[in-house]
Amino acid sequence: MESVERNDTLNPLTRELPQRVSDRIRDIVGERGILTDPADTAPYLSDWRGAYKGKAALVVRPASTAEVSGVLALCHQEGIPVVTQGGNTGLCGGSMPDASGRQIVLSLNRLNRIRNIDAANDTLVAEAGCILADVQNAAREVGRLFPLSMGSEGSCTIGGNLATNAGGIAVLRYGNMRDLTLGIEVVLPDGRIWDGLRGLRKDNTGYDLKHLFIGSEGSLGVITAAVLKLYPLPTEKAVAFAALPSPEAAIELFKHLRSLCGPRLTGFELMSRMSLDFVLRHMAGCTDPMAEPHPWYLLIELTDSSPTANLRELIETGLMGPLEDGQVLDAVIAADEAQAAALWKLREGISEAQNFEGPSIKHDISVPVSSIPGFIDKASAALSNEIPGIRLVCYGHVGDGNLHFNLSKPPDSENADFRAQAGRIGRVVYDVVAQFTGSISAEHGLGQSKRQDIVRYKSDLELELMRSIKGLLDPKAIMNPGKVLPD
Template identity: 65%
Template structure:
């Protein structure tokens, strides 16, 4: 039952129409929990504006009525940032109807899209004009551009192209008072003061609602080669990426590290996945090289680098994919890890980053502390070595129940986050804070940093109606 007045609800319906307002509990259901069903809340209603003007009017009405808003895109996040609280008084503002690609400027290498555009559709639109939009992640078939920007998404190509902060040139944002900031400028140089777009990218809807963006495009990739490499240690991975960067430069677009435990879960639980090697190895990396040239000799370049690595003991074995099917099979081993781990019971997920040079020491120290404190835990460590981002996830010991294992979640988290901070890292590399890491951020971020963040929140959302309870 909605806690909102009939007059307020009618005013919203006048703005967005009957198609843009959802009050039926059954229809609202999919907007009230995340895709993993890890977070669930209640809402007074769901509003689905179809234009920036409608978003602005909805925000203005909510401000006048002191009703909190929870912006939502594809709802594929991992930290509960787009889920309302349990009060049933908040309004979920879904941007999925705002799905227009407004403009493509090939000469300027930019594309202007609305926040509800699905990432895969954005990639396809770039391909249709012979260009590349490089952000790529597991949820690209359902996540939206607005959500990607709200969490400053990274993905598998950050090594070459950067994250959403690096890919965004301009924004259109509805502010907390209903005004619209039109910053949709496709400029790579604009030295006229504060770069306001960076306040909103990564802010998880707590400062304003991103409704559109100007994004960078890149030349299309015409040559690609992929290899699966067995390694003795994480240090070997750091040595190998240094070697490949020196040899290949920007052609190195992917370098994904995986522990044996990660791969074993995929082999056990994901249909059709096979081990590329006959022998078991402790660590693996997936390497991808790409080039804009049609006949770039990437395979030779990759084989040269791997040959040196094998001779130096950095690599133990390697296989280079010879066709698209083999490329897909190698990537399936990497992309299947998260799903596979779910089959082993609760997965305590920690998305951290440390300097690339610190990855080996971080893994060694944290593995040791966890195994000493929680014997039998299975550590699923994998991630994007090139940008220092590790997904350091923990599964329960074999034979342990879910409840007693989850009782250790906070203690396990503190071991991992304490080590992360000790190595000058971050407790969230690409998933944001949402509600999952809000309290941890209060503990691990510095007092001055938190004060500055609260100052920005107070300045831009003084009433506190933009996604309350998230991030801060």
């Protein structure tokens, strides 16, 4: 029988990882690059909601692309699974290790440099661990805008935004993260580095490889840096809050304002009355801007970089006709930045406010903009038949077809009973999404929560192609196992 060297025994601090491997990782990243104390590793082993938890052999925090490369090359050689993590703000468990204790968490929060800003080319090169808000501020300092914006921008990272192809509140005008990225730097599963950091808007030299990695949730490689698009900094803004009788009226108003305002229409956010009720009930400092309740609401934002754009006059003109013909029931326009922020707080507080109403089952879906009214009607009716008394908290970026279609439990039901029905409720919602040729994940990714669901909604050929790409780039299947692809 072959003898086992002492440094091949299990390290008590690193669960299933041989001591010689943890020693080699320590050599690559240094003492600051490894966490083993349970108090230090705990934040990396639970998502921010506490919905997903896991164990890890090590939490590794490389400080450079070269260190990421060294760690991945070693893990590839040893067959050690790697779960890449950014700001840990995801909603689908995509950055959580499993319960085995055999996986390494690769945190990129030390890769946090802004490498370059080229104001003339309107580009910024950021490392994957940069906080989104810091990138926004860096762009603002040179008179530019990086337009990706969402509630978690103070803690989410550029790497996580890329991994999930993040959306947010300005997709209508600027697009998703995929649209905001010109080039990326990627460490492949075997440790090789692809330098695709090109700040080009035209490059037709074959396959556009960056799109394989953007949205892949760390399952194909580790994005370590990106060239991001910048835009002129808006100097004028107008924000309005409008009450409507129905989602159909919202779509009609969208078409009207899109024609009138063109690219100035930056935000167009729909919310149900129940969504607003929850915010008014639970979020301090929020007040109803209307004198009486209405079925549906829109938050509308126009922006422009011209100081003479007269956006307030433009939005007043846009709302006047719909108010007269009853498509809009009431409207208020923010008089200053403080009022605009107060109106946005009504929209941004919905997710947190819903938590006070007990357990909720949340769906991040998209359908064609024209299909939003039909989807809401059909899905609402199906759910009411399935679970009488279920409460619909529907809101989202209606201008790009993305709804957060969330369900709160009936007031008289038990929490555990409601949670137990999550799978059945999801099937009802996703089947209606499929009827409207939509997507069961608009901007949150698949992670571990939705990866089995896609078997029902993607073709066999599409799944075969996805698996083929995974097999080509990650033949040992070490990158973020148990995510994105179904069993």
